[in-house]
Amino acid sequence: MEGSSQPTFSEDIKRVMQEISDYAQNKEGNAATECRGKLFLPFFSAECMEFMMNDWKIPENSVIVASYPKTGKKFDVYPNFPIPRKFFFTHVPAELFNFESLKKSNSKVIYVYRNPKDQAVSWYHFATKLRMYTEEQKNAILGKDWNEFFDKYTAGEHPTGVGKGEWYPEHLTGWMKQIKRNKDILLVEYESLKKDFASELLRISEFLEVQLSEDDVQRTSDRCTISAMKNAAGVRTQNLRKGEVGSWKDHLTVAQSEMIDRQMTEKLAGTDIAFTYAL
Structure with missing residues (x-):
């Protein structure tokens, strides 16, 4: 809202990312945080997650954007909605x-997914x-190069918020x-946002029971380009890279690509999930 004294979304992002960075530095040395059998990066707090599950009351009419890491959650759509x-x-x-x-808070969840x-x-x-x-530690936990990283990751050895031996497909299922x-x-597909942002924005607004004008759609579209989000994030741009669809072709071998195809077919059977690998 114009004239508001509240911090802007970009200011909030800068503050939160600095807090995460500071906390991560204080947690140096820990391989992972465990909460009820799920493994997270060290800057996550098990106590905070227990509080969220047991004691935190979701504010009335809130929107929670859920996703697996690096699947497009940072698409700066949601805070730009003209709604309280x-x-x-x-x-x-x-x-x-x-x-x-x-359910008690009459809130909603938007789950964002991306091709694996x-x-x-x-x-x-x-x-x-x-x-x-x-x-x-990085070499031991994550892998010393791309091939070792890929093998460890798809074997479920990385702390990404799922159980040991699990990775992205388990989060999705x-x-x-x-x-x-x-x-x-x-359910919102990252690639659909990239392909036809306006249509997806209108679908999200209908789900949230919000009326958007043409100006609202255009303004939000302008703010949600990768370059605009990088400017909003200031110097904390390591969380925003290219955001392209299909860059996997420059990294994955044929064998790695086929292995992901097999795992997704097996583990996502019956979910009706379809991935877009190129636009």
């Missing part, structure tokens, strides 16, 4: 989410720059079970 709703962002698996609180090949590449560029690990039986969760 609170927006929250989470990477927690469905097994750790308080759906009872969601681009996600793996994006995760590689993000994770290998994490500063809470020493080089020795957990949320898909909820999406199938809960009308207050909307």
Whole structure:
């Protein structure tokens, strides 16, 4: 709202990212945080997650944007809606989410997903720059090069908010079970946002029961380009890379690509999930 004295979204992003960086530095040396059998990066707090599950009351009429790491959650759509709703962002698996609180608060969830090949590449560029690990730890936990990183990641050895031996498909299947039986969760594909942003924006606004004008759509579209988001994030641009669809072709071998195809076909059977690997 013009004239508001409240911090802008870009200012909030800068503040939160600095807090995460400072906290990560204080947690240096820890391989992962564990909460109820799920493994997270060290800057996540098990106590905070327990509080969120057991004690935190979701504010009335809130919107929670849920996703697996590096699947497009940072698409700066949601805070630009001209509505008096609170927006929250989470990477927690469905097994750790308080759906009872969601229902009682009349809130909604938007679950964002992305094709797993681009996600793996994006995760590689993000994770290998994490500063809470020493080089020795990074090599041991994540892998010393792309091929070793890929093998460890797809074997479920990275702390990405799922159980040991699990990775992206398990996060997806957990949320898909909820999406199938809960009308207050909307599934949004990152690639669809890239392909036809205006149409997806209108679909999201309908889900949130919000009327958007043509100016609202255009303004939000302008703010959600990668270049605009990088400017909004200031110097904290390591979380925003290219955001392209299909860059996996420059990283994955044929064998790696086929291995992901096999795992996704097997583990996502019955979910009706379809991926877009090129635009």
